[in-house]
Amino acid sequence: MNKPVSIAVEDLAQPLTYGVAPFLSPDYARAEKDRLWPRVWQLAERVEDFRDVGDFVTYNVADESIIIIKTGEDSYNAFHNVCPHRGRQLVDTPDGVHSVRGNRRNFVCGFHGWTFDTEGNNVYILDQDDWKGALTPDRTCLSRVRVDSWGGWVWINMEPEGETLTAFLERAGEVLTHFELDKMRYKWRQWAVYPCNWKTAIEAFMEPYHVAGTHTQLLDYGDYYAYSVAYDKHSVSGFDQKGLAAKMSQGGSVSRAGKGNDPRVSTYALARENYETLNYTGSSDTLVAAAKRLVEELPEGTPAGEVIAHWMKSAKADDAARGVVWPEIPADIMAEAGLAWSLFPNITILQGVTFALCYRTRPYGDDPDKCIFEAYALERFPDGAAPATEWRECDPTAEQWGAVLAQDFANMEWVQKGMKSRGFRGTLPNPHQERKITNFHRNLAKFMGTGEPRLLK
Ligand code: FES
Numbered sequence: 001m002n003k004p005v006s007i008a009v010e011d012l013a014q015p016l017t018y019g020v021a022p023f024l025s026p027d028y029a030r031a032e033k034d035r036l037w038p039r040v041w042q043l044a045e046r047v048e049d050f051r052d053v054g055d056f057v058t059y060n061v062a063d064e065s066i067i068i069i070k071t072g073e074d075s076y077n078a079f080h081n082v083c084p085h086r087g088r089q090l091v092d093t094p095d096g097v098h099s100v101r102g103n104r105r106n107f108v109c110g111f112h113g114w115t116f117d118t119e120g121n122n123v124y125i126l127d128q129d130d131w132k133g134a135l136t137p138d139r140t141c142l143s144r145v146r147v148d149s150w151g152g153w154v155w156i157n158m159e160p161e162g163e164t165l166t167a168f169l170e171r172a173g174e175v176l177t178h179f180e181l182d183k184m185r186y187k188w189r190q191w192a193v194y195p196c197n198w199k200t201a202i203e204a205f206m207e208p209y210h211v212a213g214t215h216t217q218l219l220d221y222g223d224y225y226a227y228s229v230a231y232d233k234h235s236v237s238g239f240d241q242k243g244l245a246a247k248m249s250q251g252g253s254v255s256r257a258g259k260g261n262d263p264r265v266s267t268y269a270l271a272r273e274n275y276e277t278l279n280y281t282g283s284s285d286t287l288v289a290a291a292k293r294l295v296e297e298l299p300e301g302t303p304a305g306e307v308i309a310h311w312m313k314s315a316k317a318d319d320a321a322r323g324v325v326w327p328e329i330p331a332d333i334m335a336e337a338g339l340a341w342s343l344f345p346n347i348t349i350l351q352g353v354t355f356a357l358c359y360r361t362r363p364y365g366d367d368p369d370k371c372i373f374e375a376y377a378l379e380r381f382p383d384g385a386a387p388a389t390e391w392r393e394c395d396p397t398a399e400q401w402g403a404v405l406a407q408d409f410a411n412m413e414w415v416q417k418g419m420k421s422r423g424f425r426g427t428l429p430n431p432h433q434e435r436k437i438t439n440f441h442r443n444l445a446k447f448m449g450t451g452e453p454r455l456l457k
């Protein structure tokens with residue numbers, strides 16, 4: 001059972017603080033293995049990685065390893081990756097390997113040869129009579145894990161019963177479904193073992209409040225004042241408007257007019273800058289090319305709202321001509337969708353109509369000072385035109401990840417170290433712009449039974 005917390009979603013607008021034990025404590029990291037990871041829905045892998053029936057992928061988190069197997073057009077089974085005989089992993093998952101993939105009709109244990117079908121039934125035991133009838137099917141089958149799909153991802157939940165994936169995703173699922181993320185495909189996908197806690201890492205991608213201090217070059221192209229909205233488990237941020245002038249030019253999402261007197265020019269400058277420094281995501285070739293034409297296609301003095309509307313219309317037509325069909329997203333959903341969503345506990349999705357930049361972080365063994373960090377770009381491609389990609393392990397450099405992510409990396413490690421200081425009096429998150437983070441700790445406390453944010457008095 002989750003522990004009730006006294007801080008409600010509405011209270012997140014107040015100045016709050018939360019402790020550093022979740023980032024630093026080895027005991028806390030060990031407790032997550034019992035209290036958090038076995039009890040939440042976790043995004044395991046993209047559906048596109050399961051092509052044929054029998055395709056399997058392992059998903060590891062902390063000490064747990066799960067085998068997910070495609071069993072039909074849109075159906076999957078998931079099992080704990082352990083043989084019920086004497087506990088050997090059925091599929092070896094060496095440290096340092098992102099995930100193990102293959103195609104099998106049967107899983108044969110490497111130790112004594114017990115064999116399992118893709119339904120998890122045991123279909124072979126050497127010398128079964130020696131057990132004198134004690135080996136009933138429920139003792140010899142694989143341990144099942146709940147599995148479902150949404151958004152083009154396969155998700156797992158180790159808790160045998162509980163809320164459905166749809167219920168878990170709550171409003172985030174309803175809003176993001178309009179973006180048809182399931183029709184996007186990987187453009188690139190990268191991972192690294194990084195020297196900070198998994199929470200330090202994901203929190204570096206929860207708020208645009210850091211843009212002014214970290215990505216200073218972006219200030220030439222746009223304003224980055226942000227709002228954040230907490231739902232129950234999940235949260236969203238978007239670009240906010242402090243004044244009327246900004247309201248005219250700034251939208252909540254990444255595809256917006258930039259800073260400057262001529263929105264035809266600033267829209268292109270911002271889109272190009274984002275695209276080139278975000279490792280060619282956060283926009284698309286089509287959007288950047290259409291933005292570049294704005295100065296030719298629109299008269300000087302066109303208001304920002306009309307510039308954005310024209311940009312979207314012409315990019316949509318360009319994409320349609322190459323076989324990329326945009327989903328129709330109602331204006332109110334577009335507004336609610338904002339810039340980027342944080343799905344509890346370890347996912348961030350920055351969405352556009354034709355692209356998404358996604359992050360996932362996971363613990364690295366029992367070490368609170370390390371994590372597995374992953375970022376990947378999704379894009380809407382013409383049928384059959386998506387590139388073949390694999391998970392690439394990459395050093396955290398600008399060459400590998402783009403200038404903007406390298407700037408984020410250049411904080412995370414030092415946040416992890418700084419929080420250990422005796423001189424650190426505790427966190428002071430921004431009540432307007434960093435509410436995704438306080439909501440994350442509010443939810444974390446429910447699972448962990450400790451660490452609830454408290455009001456700064
Ligand atoms: S541990 Fe798997 S067959 Fe013995």
Ligand SMILES: [Fe+2]
Binds near residue numbers: 214215408
């Ligand atoms: Fe950043």
